[in-house]
Amino acid sequence: MRTRRKLEHLRLALELPLGPGATGFEDVFLVHNAVPELELNQIELGTEFLGRRLQAPLLINAMSGGINEARDINESLAMLAAEYGLGMAVGSQIIGVEEDACLESFQVVRQVNPGGLVLANVSALAKVSVAMRAVEMVEADGLQVHLNVPQELAMAEGDRKFEGVLDNIHELVERLPVPVIVKEVGFGMSREVADKLISVGVKYLDIGGHGGTNFIAIENERGGLFDEEMALWGIPTAVSLIEVLSLNREVKVIATGGISSPLRAAKALGLGADLVGVAGILLKVLQGGGREKLSRWMDTYLYRLKAICLMTGARTPFELRRQPIVIVGKTAEWLRVRGIDVSSWGRRQ
Numbered sequence: 398m399r400t401r402r403k404l405e406h407l408r409l410a411l412e413l414p415l416g417p418g419a420t421g422f423e424d425v426f427l428v429h430n431a432v433p434e435l436e437l438n439q440i441e442l443g444t445e446f447l448g449r450r451l452q453a454p455l456l457i458n459a460m461s462g463g464i465n466e467a468r469d470i471n472e473s474l475a476m477l478a479a480e481y482g483l484g485m486a487v488g489s490q491i492i493g494v495e496e497d498a499c500l501e502s503f504q505v506v507r508q509v510n511p512g513g514l515v516l517a518n519v520s521a522l523a524k525v526s527v528a529m530r531a532v533e534m535v536e537a538d539g540l541q542v543h544l545n546v547p548q549e550l551a552m553a554e555g556d557r558k559f560e561g562v563l564d565n566i567h568e569l570v571e572r573l574p575v576p577v578i579v580k581e582v583g584f585g586m587s588r589e590v591a592d593k594l595i596s597v598g599v600k601y602l603d604i605g606g607h608g609g610t611n612f613i614a615i616e617n618e619r620g621g622l623f624d625e626e627m628a629l630w631g632i633p634t635a636v637s638l639i640e641v642l643s644l645n646r647e648v649k650v651i652a653t654g655g656i657s658s659p660l661r662a663a664k665a666l667g668l669g670a671d672l673v674g675v676a677g678i679l680l681k682v683l684q685g686g687g688r689e690k691l692s693r694w695m696d697t698y699l700y701r702l703k704a705i706c707l708m709t710g711a712r713t714p715f716e717l718r719r720q721p722i723v724i725v726g727k728t729a730e731w732l733r734v735r736g737i738d739v740s741s742w743g744r745r746q
């Protein structure tokens with residue numbers, strides 16, 4: 398059952414377009430700097446995350462593992478991570494914890510990239526012992542725990558009980574030997590939710606906003622219990638990112654959800670994200686042209702990300718935060734109604 402579901406998720410993530418909802422980045426503008434006084438080779442994308450050096454502030458986010466097809470996908474993604482010095486998370490590992498035959502599809506990620514940033518992945522309701530095994534399985538530098546309530550409710554066979562999540566996350570944070578990153582899978586986090594997570598000790602959030610891979614749309618195709626209108630559910634990535642950053646708390650923030658272009662990545666970094674996460678688009682590129690095409694795609698992505706930094710006058714993604722940024726339209730309106738002042742947005746931490 399689980400194997401079939403994973404296969405269907407892969408197939409549908411490939412077939413369906415990202416969306417249908419918007420990410421909110423269409424309302425966010427970096428301001429062109431006609432006199433940047435920089436050379437392209439002065440732009441430095443590298444950063445540190447969880448004690449590992451990354452060549453760019455990019456995370457290949459959790460997607461795959463547990464089935465034969467997943468092993469090859471994970472190997473290709475891990476090769477990309479190693480080649481470009483990017484972070485990578487494996488897909489949910491419960492199947493690897495329960496079935497030895499599935500281990501290799503996860504372990505390949507660490508084997509291919511022994512010195513890289515690798516993140517384990519389990520449900521936010523996973524027991525400490527399961528989370529511990531997931532971390533050991535890939536010698537992870539951190540553990541992602543995912544929140545996916547709408548996806549479960551859209552699935553006929555999904556979970557219906559979501560109580561005790563905050564207590565469980567608190568226990569995971571206290572007892573795991575590595576940092577815990579709480580992540581949404583594409584429905585976004587509000588600032589109220591982020592505040593609750595921070596109050597139970599979480600120091601890393603992946604806001605996983607709406608506008609990219611859409612698990613309600615995917616479940617609809619599998620005969621799920623929601624419909625097209627429900628597929629618009631969720632907080633757009635840019636909105637969620639600003640909501641969470643507006644708390645101005647000491648928390649590292651990863652922006653995932655429809656960051657399929659370097660311009661969106663630059664906007665997320667300019668708004669204040671520490672890293673951006675990319676998932677579905679990588680599967681599509683890999684499927685369309687294999688490893689070589691994926692490498693060429695990443696070359697272009699990183700070249701353009703550097704070019705955008707230069708065109709704003711920022712030497713690093715971190716400096717992007719200090720450049721002017723304009724937020725208009727529905728995104729500005731939402732934030733205004735929520736009492737968040739975006740007239741001179743700048744991340745304060």
Ligand SMILES: Cc1cc2nc3c(=O)[nH]c(=O)nc-3n(C[C@H](O)[C@H](O)[C@H](O)COP(=O)(O)O)c2cc1C
Binds near residue numbers: 518605653655656
């Ligand atoms: C095929 C597929 C499988 C996924 N499986 C997982 C998973 O096991 N655990 C998880 O936390 N997120 C999972 N995700 C969600 C991604 O990590 C990411 O949060 C989401 O796809 C939004 O990013 P995107 O718009 O760049 O695809 C999966 C995504 C895809 C496309």
